[in-house]
Amino acid sequence: MITQRRTLLATGAALLATPRVVRAQAETFRIGALNPVTGAGSPYGSGMQRAILAAVEAINAAGGANGRRIEVFSEDTQTSPQAAVLAAKKLIEVNRVRAILGTWSSGVSLAVIPLTNDADILLMHTSGAPALSTPPANAKNLGYRFQATNDRFGRAFAEIAVREGFRRPATMAFNNASGIGNTEGFRRAWAAKGNRNGEHVVYEPNQPSYRAELLRVMNTRPDVIVMGSFLPDTTIILREWFQMGVPMKWIIPGWAANPQLVQALGPAVTEGIISVDSVSNEGSPAFAAYDAAYRRATNRPGLDNVYAAMTWDMAHTLALAIEQAKSFETAAINAAIRQVANPPGEAVPGFAEGKAAIAAGRKVNYEGASSVLDFDEFGDVTPDFGVFFIERGQINRRYVVKI
């Protein structure tokens, strides 16, 4: 009796919450786009949301997943766990979404994943915190990480530092989970290679000047500074550094050392910066499709927002898994994700191609826009890392590092 009333209530509310246009149509597969549109993640959040919408548009244009159109309900996490929890509850309880895509900061993902676990639905996120790989957070193996863990990034940085012949690296980290995760991952890996670590500075966001921080790290005369940073603070720090007139090499994560940074600071300042990112397959057809869609949606190049490429891949992976599973049940979809994303199989760049291949009975391997997108037993991607050098305002890939 109680259950019945609950269903009734929920249906009523869902109807209320559903646009009239959609109500008249056939049943859809509902997903939530839960992104950091405002707050600290705001430089990326709206792009992530638009990439999901664009990907779903492409998927629906190709006939939908397993015959159903995908319907997106978008929400803002405000990069705040409290707002994210309420938004996730609303997506799950009112909109009755079957997967949540695109939580960004580790704090938000850690707060949301108990809810998705409890509702028995998938969570696809771009957070770096290692805790998200294992129980209790990922107790049901329903969480998928589309971003390399901070620790892996750090290890990649260390490989690159060795390969470039640096001997005395210093580190600077934005004071949040991701920034510190990157630099500490680096320091651990660097020490494990039998090297000594230099000065380590953790700085606060939104400072008008980072002179003191820069002087501190430079005091030890490092030959490279490894950053765990984001775009705004990197912009300020590099500008300040340049005006100090001390030559320096930099290794910076790709989400900070990106075309926007070059545009903001110009070629002179950014010359020689080493930018590291999980191989985001610019050459790949998936990236080209994403790039075109992202440009249409935002008028910006796709490289601007690595997280948008990840959310693009989330929608594609999910849709392909539904197609593969021939089911809308979470367990079946979950079982199909590694089948469609990991090798072996025919490399496919998009949903339409994958759908055709599955229909033809072939095993597919989706090669994403953000990485080749293969998941390990924890649901983490294990991408290779592209090493880019900024030269005369161009960001050129020199080589790839495998961890």
Place this chain on the structure above:
Amino acid sequence: MSLLIRDVSRSFGGFRALDRVSLEMPADGLLGVIGPNGAGKSTLFSVVSGFIPADAGTVSLDGRTLDRLGPAARARLGLVRTFQVPREFHHLTVRENLMAAAPGQSGENLLGLFFRPGRVAAEEALTAAAAQDVMDFLRLAPVAGLPAGRLSGGQKKLLELGRALMAKPRLILLDEPFAGVNAVLVQEIAARITELNARGIGFLIIEHDLQALSRLVPRLAVMDRGRVLAAGAPAEVLADARVREAYLGGVVA
């Protein structure tokens, strides 16, 4: 048993508001202080009641020095002041204004409030009765339930006096009790003061209204430019040449 003010000085910036002022009165006496604007009367009150520290000199009550005590502590010793511009608690009713002034209520202690509700209730009844007495005495009973902010200027003056009475005073410092009050009410207030004084409560009164004050008090002190010019019976003081020159000029001729 007296209030003793000895050689009190106080400056603001370069301005000497009080210059070695000395006054003495019995604690149950009745002393008036007059003087032109800027003579230092209000500053004297603030110093005596502890709101402004003196630069030099000393104030004592019954031989006990008050100089280190704050205004609240002085009030608890029985030295309670009123203000020239009434400072009623404007959102509280007249009754609440009076009850708030009663000293030593155990309901003002959070522990007492929650753990000894019976005792608090009993005390409240007593306090309410005392407030009723004061309202009856000052003819404020008809406005007992009115927010104090809505009273007339004269009623607020009465309320100031009433609150001072609730605080169990020995000596009340009255700051211009007649200012802005109509003639009928002046008589009324003066009569109450006389009656209270007869019951043993002392008054130190600052006033502009020379006529009303000289009828009310047996002793007057005259201040000018931070000094006490003269003190004594009203008739004597008013006859003093220096006083006539400094304060009265040609006004009361």
Place this chain on the structure above:
Amino acid sequence: MLGQLFVAGVVHGLVIGLAALAVTLVFGIARFPNAAAGDTMTLGAYAGFAAHGATGSLAVAGGASVLAAAAASLAGYLLVFRPLARRPVAALLVAAIGVAFLIRAGLGLAFGHQQRVYQVPLAWPIEVMGLRISPMDLTLAGVALAALAVAFLVLYATPIGRQMRAVADDPDLARVSGIRPFRVMVALWLLAGAAAGIAGMMLGIKTVVSPEMGWESLLPAFAAAILGGIGSPVGAVAAGLVLGIAQEVSTPVVGFTYKIALAFAVLLAVLLVRPRGLFGRVEAVR
């Protein structure tokens, strides 16, 4: 090292000082801490950014940021703070927070949340007495000093400025001496807005422009205004400089996280010793 930090602190301090000037004028004359001052700065930064993008001229950008911030400041006075003039300080404070949110929301709608960066030429530093100083810092210091010169000229050499200071000293006295409060208030809000606008533009050039940037500078500006003594323009600027320099120079001691809390610590320490601020007069208890 200390010298370098000192130089960094000076420019930072000038930004805080200008913001504190805006805060202290309103605090001293309209008698409440204007929490909208930070977002008025942000508005100035965006206006300057738009003008700079269109013309490439820092002078035009400065003019735009002054105009936009002064206009917003005046609008805030006429629409919100003037009707509230006789109300408790808390009402004004809360309304100021509301105005701040409104400005930020408007900027978010107009410009989005992406960071914006002033495209200013960057150059290697020049060496002055052994200190490496970037030309941009020199330019910004020049802009700040020019803005301060104009502000102080208005305050100390014009009739309206004298009237403003008179009201700040003693509102009652000013009223009886025939000062027309409305004109003074209009001038006050325009001047405060203009100072905030310039501060916002400087901050925008030093850092990046985003809707939250001004709000985050509010606390140091408040601290400097109180430290300098409410209503004292000279005190506000001096205290801004002291805070800016102290924040940079103390960093090796207190660390990089707590340097933000330094403004608060200094403020608390000063208020403990001098509850009316460093330069403030002792007001008589009436």
Place this chain on the structure above:
Amino acid sequence: MEAYLAAIGIIAAVYVLLTLGLTLQYGLTGLVNFGHVGFFALGAYASALLAMQGVPLPVSFAAAAAVAAIAAWPLGLVALRLREDYFAVVTLGFGETVRLAITSERWLTNGVQGIPGIPRLFGGVGIEAALATLAAIALACAVAALMLRRIARSPFGRVIEAIRDNEEALKALGKDPARFKLQVMMLGSALAGLAGAFYAHYIAYLSPDQFVPLVTFYAWMAMIMGGVGRVSGAVVGAALLMLFLEGTRFLRDLLPGLVSEVEMASLRLGAVGLALVLFTLFRPQGLMGDYTRR
């Protein structure tokens, strides 16, 4: 749906507790506390850290209230000598300092990485646990509201309202405002600390970026909309706040394509600002009336 409503109810109740604290401090006593979020954070971390050491939840909740109250003591001693506007700025700074301390003291709080896996009330995330949590926090709100009513109608309440109306006059009558204000600061902060404990064990994950000044201003907004100095106002105001914060989600679902999520966020902030301005201008007594209408 029920779980969603329960979630909204729980968060709303957290704001009721926060707002009741402000009602005591500002509404009754006139203290402009802009650092409420600092005490909220202290309570949240205190309870979470204790619970993760295996301390039983009732004890950790009590500790949360106690820690917040104790933290209010030195702040009160220092800041209560100041004018109300200085007090506002100093408390604002206090709130930020607490957040910075949580960020920096990683040995205790795990810094920006945050604390995941905080034990939940009534063990779990199911609807039954959510309803039980809602019942528990509603009970806490009711107790707090009754306590505040008792205080407001007592001699203590008379004195603190007298402080709000005229502190100097109260001194002249022999009462020490500082003693009362200190108690009010501590009691209001204890309520914020308790709110923090409920919050911590409901969200189950704490990080410093959850404790930004906006939380303080949400509580202020709830108090002002509901009615300053009224216990019923705190409840109505918090309910309105949640209706307003959550209602905007549905507004967007009903009007798809009209506003993007970015614009919605700005509109939401703008609406908060507009509500604050309009209420202070045109309805300063809030919806339930304030202390001027008894």
